[in-house]
Amino acid sequence: MTGVSLDSLLALGFLLGLRHATEADHLAAISTIVTERRSLLSSSLVGALWGLGHTLALLIAGVGVLLLRYELTDRMVHGFELCVGIMLVLLGINVLRTLASHEGWHVRHAHPHAAVAQHSHADVWLVWRPLFVGMVHGVAGSAPLLLLALTAMSSPLAAFSYIAVFGVGSMTGMTIMSLLVGVPARLTAQFARTNVAVRGLSGLFSVGLGLFIVYENAVLNRLIA
Secondary structure, eight states: OHHHHHHHHHHHHHHHHHHHHHHHHHHHHHHHTTTTSHHHHHHHHHHHHHHHHHHHHHHHHIIIIIIIIOOOOOHHHHHHHHHHHHHHHHHHHHHHHHHHOOHHHHHHHOOOOHHHHHHHHHHHHHHHHHHHHHHHHHHHHHHHHHHHHHHHHHHHHHHHHHHHHHHHHHHHHHHHHHHHHHHHHHEEEEEHHEEEEEEEHHHHHHHHHHHHHHIIIIIIIOSSO
């Protein structure tokens, strides 16, 4: 494969990575996390962590498929997609549960020292959650990308380069999308009811899309007999 054609494919990989970040299930998942943040910098960090997790999962899957010649069956692909659907439902339910519960609000204001300890643990989870969510999406979306890399690239090194560039594109795209999704949450931060409505819509969207993905893979594709 010539240098020009490889450069073109890598550039295409970056653009496809940017586009990949705009898929509905990715936006649904990330919106449930981003709408909890109160700053645009924090929102963009969520997207970057999602993209990092997504890229790590793709590279790990690439090792199995491109180097170890492990085959991904259709049943496995649908199983991964089912996991994405379940994850979306859980993320959405968590948002709705948080909005419906006022007990945590009273606890935080009644016991400031306990709130500091709880906040530190929450910060750790806030870092790991988008990374984990991105990895789940990366595993679920690895099959078509790895198939393209296998057919279009002349060597494993070129294939991994394509996957890495795709990952950088998806990380860039999701950082931008997270920033855009975070704008409504930031603008409504001083208006409690409007902010609750924004977060509630993100939770409902995540639950609804998650249930559809579960139905599509578990029932229509007969993953669960």
